[in-house]
Amino acid sequence: MENKPKIYIDGKDGTTGLQIYDRLGKRGDIELLLIDEAKRKDASERKRLINAADIVFLCLPDDAAVEAVKLCENPDTRIIDASTAHRTNDAWDYGFPELSKERRSAVAVSKRVANPGCYATGMLAITAPLVACGILPHDYLLVVHAVSGYSGAGKKGIAQYEDTNRDGSLISPRQYGLTQAHKHLPEMQKLAGLVNAPSFDPYICDFYAGMTVTVPLFTRLLNKNADLNAVFEALAKHYENERFVEVKHAPEDGFIPATGNTGTNMLTIYISGNHERLTLVSSLDNLGKGASGAAVQNMNIMLGLPEEAGL
Secondary structure (H helix, E strand, O other): OOOOOEEEEEOOOOHHHHHHHHHHOOOOOOEEEOOOHHHOOOHHHHHHHHHHOOEEEEOOOHHHHHHHHHHOOOOOOEEEEOOOOOOOOOOOEEOOHHHOHHHHHHHHHOOEEEOOOHHHHHHHHHHHHHHHOOOOOOOOOOEEEEEEEHHHHHHHHHHHHHOOOOOHHHHOOEEOOOOOOOOOHHHHHHHHOOOOOOEEEEEEEOOOOOEEEEEEEEHHHOOOOOOHHHHHHHHHHHOOOOOOEEEEEOOOOOOOOOOOOOOOOOEEEEEEEOOOEEEEEEEEOOOHHHHHHHHHHHHHHHHOOOOOOOO
16 A cells, blocks of 8 residues: 655644645545644644654744644654744745745755745745846845735634625725834845845735735846846746746736736736836735645645646
């Protein structure tokens, strides 16, 4: 009988955990380890399952994720953490394999993978390759604008938006993170290779899932006399063999919906503008490539399975 990889989701009842469970529950190439609902918060039972698994997904708040890692005593257990806790920790590998061949190779053999944040995924998909190839200066003062579906707000936020007696203001996009201390900023700055943290302006909106992350650029501030064509060609070359990232010119009708990749693990980069100013937009599902889809993709790479399995 074939020995299938054993997978445990610690925090299965959260938004990301449920999405991972839904993606894995239909697969026959892995074995899901499930905790008794009555023991869901039992540390000893969680510890047993963590150490029995080949791969553990941590879908927990930051502090709980740090504590869960301490429960792991099996040197062969590999962990994918979906929280913010380890994304800038040098002892962990950042789980965005498309950023470079070296990063994909590191994920493949890693024991500890930090799953990227959704906003950071959209921003890094645009900026990291441009910094790496020398077009975007390390000291560029970036502004990043983003809109997301309300599923990114967690269980309480979802309940608030889906309450039939909700506040009427929820019909409007709502800006937040006004103190410029959003939890995704450290990984944005570090993984993009920037000297300065970006100015980040996120909005939560009245639709369930989907996201656009926008990075405007001034061509006169770029290196290598880069224009729209140079930026397009650099990104298209970087992602030319990737299954889940594509680069396109902006749609002819001039509109980019935040729900364009909802329900998929795709990330589409749209490029538009003129000879002075560029608009670069990442479209992704905040629950897909921005969370659970990316986590499953990382698991596939770590297990040597087809990268698109279950996606």
